Amino acid sequence: MPAFNKILIANRGEIACRVMRTAMELGYRTVAVYSEADADARHVQVADEALCIGPAQVSQSYLRIDAIIEAARKTGADAIHPGYGFLSENADFARACEEAGIVFIGPTVEAIHLMGSKRLSKIAMLEAGVPCIPGYEGAAQDDKTLAREAERIGYPLMIKASAGGGGRGMRLVQESAELLGQIRTARSEAQNAFGSGELILERAVIRPRHVEIQVFGDQHGNILYLGERDCSVQRRHQKVVEEAPCPVMTPELRRAMGEAAVKAAASVNYVGAGTVEFLLDASGEFFFLEMNTRLQVEHPVTELITGQDLVAWQIRVAEGQPLSLQQDDIRLTGHAMEVRLYAEDSAAGFLPQTGQVLRWEPELLAGVRIDHGLVEGQAVTPFYDPMLAKVIAYGETRDEARRKLLRAVENCVLLGVNGNQRFLANLLKHPEFAAGNATTAFIAEHFAGDPSLQPHTASLAELAMAAALLYQ
Template sequence: MKKILVANRGEIALRVMKTVQKMGIKTVAVFSTADRNAPHVKFADEAICIGEASSTESYLRGDKIIAAAKQLGVDGIHPGYGFLSENAGFAEKVEQNGITWIGPGSKAITIMGSKLAAKDAVKEYDIPMVPGIDEAITDTVKARKIANEIGYPILIKASAYGGGKGMRIVEKEKDLESQMKRAISEAESAFGDGAVFIEKYIGSPRHVEIQILADTHGNTLHLFERECSIQRRHQKVVEEAPSVVLTEELRKKMGEAAVKVAEACDYVGAGTVEFLVDENNNFYFLEMNTRLQVEHPVTELITGLDLVEQQIRIARGEAFSFTQEDLEIKGHALELRVYAEDPIDDFMPSVGLLKKYKLPEGPGVRVDNGFEEGMEVPIYYDPMLAKLITYGANREEAIQLMLKAISSYEVEGISTTLPFGKFVFEHEAFRSGNFDTHFVKNYYSAEKLQEETCEEARIAAMIALSQYLKDQKKLRLPSVKH
């Protein structure tokens, strides 16, 4: 491959291009009219506009992306994550046009794109699954019968895709009908498919995922786990690697299970197998993401592997230059997703002009960023500005580096989730490792964050006043006559 088009925007487009260029391959950026002056456009060797600001007129237009690739003589397309990254039809069309798709085959995307099809595919591999049904339904009467069989609480989930859409927890039978209607409506709105399925709700779960890599020579490896339990509205906000709860034995079992899941759908490329881990360290298969994950940097830091480079090498038909036995965990990594959202105002999107935007730097600090000072944060796309990642010899060091990095990250003009991140990393439940996916519900509130912010401002003011008085006292000292 001599030229790769990155069919994405923002921080992930930049992150992919940096590796592509490092490998001596030319880069092509695509952009909407809203992103004309974005950093990923300036960074690329070539750039081409593919439509208006709305993603439905630009980044989701596979036909325009393929036309641009052919026009510029592109050899490969990397989809990043989001947008068309898990669109089997797009992957097929890319290949049909003689361009290499840097991702798994359309068969794997299709199977793993449906939670029910995914469960069906891995059945014969003896992988633990949460008790529930293996068919999609929209019938409330049938849902009530199933729920009574497996016992409350239950979880209603959209069969299609993910991201927390079409998901409802039902504690009691009387709430089932209303929650079913809401889940179906939300799934139809988000995915055009209202089918849902029901499974037993795990009360205090941790969300632990395994990174896998599979080449075209029959080798499938796992790159250990990522802990993704700090979530809001079923979406991850803080990730780390490794997890504090996995023993070597459990890590090995989950890694082997993840490899089996990948083999069940003839997987090729980088992918992630997600599991729930209950309070007794039982694990259950949740789903597979057939793309690079937002949180991939923490795995890169503990393994020393560049996952985008591995994706490209796999797409070129290369076999791995390492084995499972060669891989080991070194150190600890944390990631905070920095969103343009106001944590004081129920995480509402905060758009506007980035009047000031200075990134933290230093050893053990990495920022995968997609913005720069003076840019407008657009309303059309996901509100993530950047990912702040820290790496230390151990978890405590990584946490301290993270807190220091948050304090030196300067943003003016919009609100961000940086104060929320500080709240998480300073909280005793997180620091002790004793938390689950209910961390935000159990510990966080806008009022608590406001109280902390006000107290910090009061202490800073007192320190400044104390220093001022000391300086004034020095100025008043009479000069000594000799």
């Protein structure tokens, strides 16, 4: 059984702080790594030790496998938690940890490699009997083959980058005349973003819900699921609101989706935290989308409705401990909802913002959790993802959770950097969202004309209030 005493967190921002919190509660020493731009960041201050691993650019710091392994060696860290993003789903990084005798707190190299390819993972899911969207996932990638397969699938269809996610290399094609141009655009974008231009084609599922199942496996062959999360509200294929449970979920559908997710995980002997994502259509039919071999950004909503600490589960599984619960022990109670606070200007096409955090006062209410990596005075730079914090609320009912989250977002004070609070608050107040009817088409169909997406001129009262907060 592998044992470790010191955990290096190969990440930054809120997720680094989140992992450190649980690691410290479990008695582990923690190590932060940071770039030169993050020298004064909160995760550096929270950790027991911190080591600079390079300049601000991610390619010279947070994505440098050799620098992170060397940092672990220098500090005596015998385990590494990758967080999410950066190297969290990089099979070469997991392999480098293994070769260095360092425990990688995550799944196996083989699972990361397979599930990191949409093409290979879909083939594996079809073989395992997991419901999949009809499409093409073949190795032949020439335009002629893709055009022939597109005609077989029918329109509308989706082009997707096999190696990627987050909407990059993804295109909706309505008719055959668009196909070749969209293939070339998607292929180029995928090559630039992921180093691979490999594509898959899928029948487009119109106005689905995006529902994902949290799975967990241990090193003893046990795998279970901890309910679902609805992540349907998206902007450019990026999640905006995440909630649990899904507003339209039934016990029968949850069981079917949960068992399909466990089947998907078992097909690759999955170990650790993973998320199997599905598209759910209006008829209740669901289809495998992809599997994320890491902790998700939105994991707190699952923690709040299950009462479980998923980072603690990750650490214990990495130690070799069996899962402490069985499937029948999992209970879902109440409702949780999360939004992501970004440094971006929603009225300028969500352009990322930079600046200095002059004041940061999150609303601390009963039932509200703030996961963040902010300290007053720190610089928000252009080098990294603009997410600053996650605001999460729990209530006995969905509407109670929504009201608490709305209040927390509206009362959150962030000065010095433009944030997306107004966009988030208006979204949470929207009648269609409040009714639980949002699909992946919600923002395009119901929210495109919202005032938060237009330039806002501050009133005299708002300017006076900002000045008072700044100089009090």
